[in-house]
Amino acid sequence: MFRLYPVSRIEGDLSLLTAADLILWLGNRQHTGQLVLEHGGHRKLLQIQNGVAVQASSTDPREFLGQFLVNFGLLTEEQLARAFETQQETKVMLGRILIMIGLCSEDQVRRALELQVRETLLEALTWSDGRFVFESRAPSSGAADDLRVHLPLTDIHREGAQRAQHWEAMLVAFPHEHLSLVVHENRVPPGLRPDSFEGRILKLARGGLTIEAVKIDLHSTDFLFYARLYELYRQGVLEARETGPIQPFIEYSPVPPGPHGQLAQEAFDRANYQDALRHAQAGVKEEPSNRELVELQRQAEAKRVEQVRAALPSEDGVPRLLQPVEMILKRRISAKERYILTRIDGSKSVREITQISPMREVEAAEIFRHLQEEGLIAF
Numbered sequence: 001m002f003r004l005y006p007v008s009r010i011e012g013d014l015s016l017l018t019a020a021d022l023i024l025w026l027g028n029r030q031h032t033g034q035l036v037l038e039h040g041g042h043r044k045l046l047q048i049q050n051g052v053a054v055q056a057s058s059t060d061p062r063e064f065l066g067q068f069l070v071n072f073g074l075l076t077e078e079q080l081a082r083a084f085e086t087q088q089e090t091k092v093m094l095g096r097i098l099i100m101i102g103l104c105s106e107d108q109v110r111r112a113l114e115l116q117v118r119e120t121l122l123e124a125l126t127w128s129d130g131r132f133v134f135e136s137r138a139p140s141s142g143a144a145d146d147l148r149v150h151l152p153l154t155d156i157h158r159e160g161a162q163r164a165q166h167w168e169a170m171l172v173a174f175p176h177e178h179l180s181l182v183v184h185e186n187r188v189p190p191g192l193r194p195d196s197f198e199g200r201i202l203k204l205a206r207g208g209l210t211i212e213a214v215k216i217d218l219h220s221t222d223f224l225f226y227a228r229l230y231e232l233y234r235q236g237v238l239e240a241r242e243t244g245p246i247q248p249f250i251e252y253s254p255v256p257p258g259p260h261g262q263l264a265q266e267a268f269d270r271a272n273y274q275d276a277l278r279h280a281q282a283g284v285k286e287e288p289s290n291r292e293l294v295e296l297q298r299q300a301e302a303k304r305v306e307q308v309r310a311a312l313p314s315e316d317g318v319p320r321l322l323q324p325v326e327m328i329l330k331r332r333i334s335a336k337e338r339y340i341l342t343r344i345d346g347s348k349s350v351r352e353i354t355q356i357s358p359m360r361e362v363e364a365a366e367i368f369r370h371l372q373e374e375g376l377i378a379f
Contacts, residue, residue, distance in 0.1 A: 011133040013289050014039070020125045020160055022132060027051040027153030033137045039130035040284045041297050044120055047148075053156065054148040056117040062221050062358045063120045065094055068112045069104065070356075071219040073195060077356045079103050081348070084355045095147050114149040118156065119221050125160035126167075129288045163223060170230045177212035177335075179240035181205035181229075187236045197228050205238055213335035219358045248334040249370045255282045261293050268300055273307050276300040277362070301362050308365040312372065315351040317379040319344050319368065328376060340367045344377060 014022075019037060026035065030051035037044045044063075047055040061067065066083070069075040075083075075098070086097050095113060098104040104112075183205050193199050197218070204214040215225045232238050260283030267276035280297035287293060309315060321328070321344055328341060336359050343353045354364040371377045 008136045009134065011131070014127055014130040014132055015289065017132070018125075019127050019130075019132070020157060022134070023121070023125065023153045023160075024157045026134065027157060031134070031136060033135050036133045037124045037127070037130065038132070038294060039124070039127040040288050041281065041294065041301070044124050046117075046121060048153065051153050053117050053121055053151040053153060056120040058120045060120075060123075061360060062219070063116060063123070065109075065112060065116050066356070067219045067221075067358050068116050068119075069098070069108075071221075071224070072112070072115075072197070073200075074104055074108050074112065077343070080356050081352045084352075093147075110147065110149070113147060114151065117149050117151055118159075119224065121151075121153075121156050122160050122163060122223065123221065125157070126164075131289050131291065131294075166227065166230075167223075170226045173230055173233050174211060174226065174240050177215070178210050178243065178246060180208060180210055180243045181214065181238050182241055183238050184236060189235075189237075198232060201225075201228060201232065202238070209338075210243065210335060211240065213338055216335050216339050216358055244332060246334055247332050249337055249374055249376075250334070250366055252278065255279060260286065261290070261296070264293070264296055264300065268296065268303070271303075271307075273300050273304040277304050301360075305362050305365050308362070308369050311369055312350060312365075313379040315354075316349045318346065318349050319353075319371075319377040319379055320346045322376055322378055336363055337367050337371075340364060341371070341376075 014037070022035075026048060028051070032049050035046040035048060037046075041059070043059045045057045046053055056063075058064070066075065066080045070077060070080055083094060083097050083101065083103060086092075086101060087094055090097065092100070095109045099106050099109055181201075183202050188202065192202075194203065200218060201214060204217055209217070211229070215222070218225065229238075233240075255278050260279045264276045264279035264283060267273070267279060277297065277300040280293055280300050283293045284290065284297050321341070325341055325344075329338065333341075339357060339359070340353060343357070350368055354361055357364050368377070372379075
C-alpha cells in the first residue's frame with residue numbers, strides 16, 4: 001500500500017505503484033522535491049525541479065560519476081585515483097575537482113553527469129518491487145547547482161518503455177553473463193577505432209573473457225554495455241559461447257532456508273557479520289520492501305567491511321602478487337576476482353583499487369582477504 005501525506009509527502013511499495021508510473025506522475029504534475037527509490041540493498045536519490053531530474057546519486061558503484069568517465073574513455077583508472085586523492089584532501093565534489101585539476105573539461109563533466117542521472121533513473125524503472133518516498137520541497141540553490149542537469153521525467157519514462165523492448169532482444173542473444181565472446185575478425189568494420197567503446201569490447205573479448213568480466217573491466221552499467229554488445233552481435237562481429245564452470249576463490253555454500261530476518265539478527269548479535277549479511281541479503285531478495293531487513297543488511301555490510309579491514313594490514317597497504325598473474329588467471333575465477341587481481345601492480349594500495357573498482361566495498365574487501373589467505377598476495 002502507499003500513503004499520501006498532505007501536500008508534502010507520498011510513500012509506498014513499488015509493487016503497487018511502479019517506478020515508471022511514479023516518474024510519469026511526477027513529470028506530468030511538474031512536482032519539485034526529493035525522490036528516494038529502494039530495491040533490496042540498492043538506493044537511489046533524485047532531486048527533481050518542476051518535473052525535471054537535476055541530480056541523482058546511487059549506492060551502486062557502477063552509477064558513480066567516475067565510473068561513467070572511465071567507461072567512456074575520458075579518464076584512466078590512474079587519473080580517477082588521483083582525483084579521489086585530491087577529493088580526500090579538499091572535500092570538494094568529484095566533478096568540480098576533475099575540472100579544477102584539468103583532467104576533464106566542464107562540458108565533459110556536464111555530459112557525464114547527464115548520463116549518470118539518466119542511467120541511474122532508467123535502471124530504477126526496471127524495478128518491480130521495493131519502496132519509494134517522495135517529499136515535496138522548495139528548489140535548493142548554491143554552488144553545487146552549476147553542475148546540475150536538465151532531464152524531463154516524461155522523456156525518461158518514454159525512453160524506459162523503449163528500453164524494455166531492447167532488453168528482450170538482448171537477453172535472447174546473451175541469456176547470462178558467464179558466456180565467453182568469440183570475435184569474427186573478417187567482419188570487424190575496418191574503420192573501428194581500437195579506443196572506442198566497441199573497440200575495447202573486442203580487445204577484451206579476444207582475451208577469452210566472459211561477458212561479465214568484459215563489462216566490469218569497462219566499468220559499464222548493464223544497458224550501456226549490452227546495447228553495444230548486441231549491435232556487434234547483430235553485425236555478426238561476435239557471438240557468445242558456453243564455457244566451463246567458474247572456480248572462484250570465494251565459494252559460499254547456499255544460504256539454508258528459514259526465517260532469514262531472525263537468522264540474520266541472531267548472527268549479527270553474535271558478531272558473525274558474514275552470515276548476518278548473507279541471511280539479510282537472502283531475506284531482502286524475498287521481501288525487497290521490508291525496511292527492517294534492508295536496514296539490517298546495510299548494518300551487516302558495514303560491520304563486515306570493518307571486520308575484513310581489520311584482517312588486512314591497512315587500507316593504505318600495497319598488495320603485491322606472490323605468483324605471476326598469468327598463472328593465477330589460468331584458473332577460471334570470478335570476474336570480480338579477476339578485476340582485483342589485474343589491478344595489483346605493487347604500486348596501488350587497497351584503498352586505491354577499491355575506490356576505482358566498479359564493485360561494492362564489501363566485495364572488494366572479501367576478495368583481498370581471500371587472496372591473502374590463499375597465499376597469492378602479501379603486503
